[in-house]
Amino acid sequence: MYYQSINGEQEQYLSINNRGLGYGDGVFTTAKVANGKIHLLSAHIERLTNSCNKLNIPLPNFSDIIAELTEVANRYKLAVAKIIITAGDGGRGYSRQGCSSSNVIITFHTFPGHYSTLHQKGIKLGVSTLKIGINPLTAGIKHLNRLEQVLIRQELDNRNEDDLLVLNYLNNVIEATAANVFWLKNNIWYTPKLDESGVEGLMRNHILQNCSNKYEMSVVNAKLSDLDRIDAMFICNSVMGVMPVRTFEKQKLSLIPCHEIAELIKDVM
DSSP, X not given: OOEEEETTBOOOXXXXXXXXXXXXXXXXXXXXXXXXXXXXXXXXXXXXXXXXXXXTOOOOOHHHHHHHHHHHHTTXXXXXXXXXXXXXXXXXXXXXXXXXXXXXXXXXXXXXXXXXXXXXXXXXXXXXXXXXXXXXTTTBOOBSOOHXXXXXXXXXXXXXXXXXXXXXXXXXXXXXXXXXXXXXXXXXXXXXXXXXXXXXXXXXXXHHHHHTTTSXXXXXXXXXXXXXXXXXXXXXXXXXXXXXXXXXXXEEOXXXXXXXXXHHHHTTO
């Protein structure tokens, strides 16, 4: 880890009463740092603001957060920044009574060195044997309750694929272990609806907003069978960007359409 702070102070120890620890009561976002700047910074701040509002978490001072992020990011040519906001410190029990302010945790980390190679050759994507739950109340939000993803990542660690596609208990395609997914079929790019499960990623939304003028894009409920005989596929998040899939369920896929999407969004980061 390059850097860590809690509420603006370079500290690394949290209270044992922190609600993020006790109940996963908080939200987070993870951003790419390149050439001293945080990609999509305004979108990350908007996500944190909206997520806190949806979960009724007291809003921190985002001006201070932006100032700290900007100053620290300027030190690094390439890194990963993570911002966590918890509902504060409270006693035993689910009630937030007595929590007057949120806690902000900022960390900067080493950028994954293998991404560059994988961007060129593509990844091997399998299908997880685990399925995630249905929860419309928190669907789309990048909250701190990530035990499902921990278990799915544990499965991936014991397999030979680079990542896994995840379904929910309605057998709808949702996401990868820590990324959203797009696939190309009959000249249409598809990505799953996330109103019942999954995380609404910033890169997913960024692609939908900036590529729909050139490509037909559709947000759908899809089953695994809908991914038969596809032409191309990629997973994406704010750190890895567009990650092409070279093989999925024994299907060999083209990398060229994925590289075209990556090139299209490159100048609007």
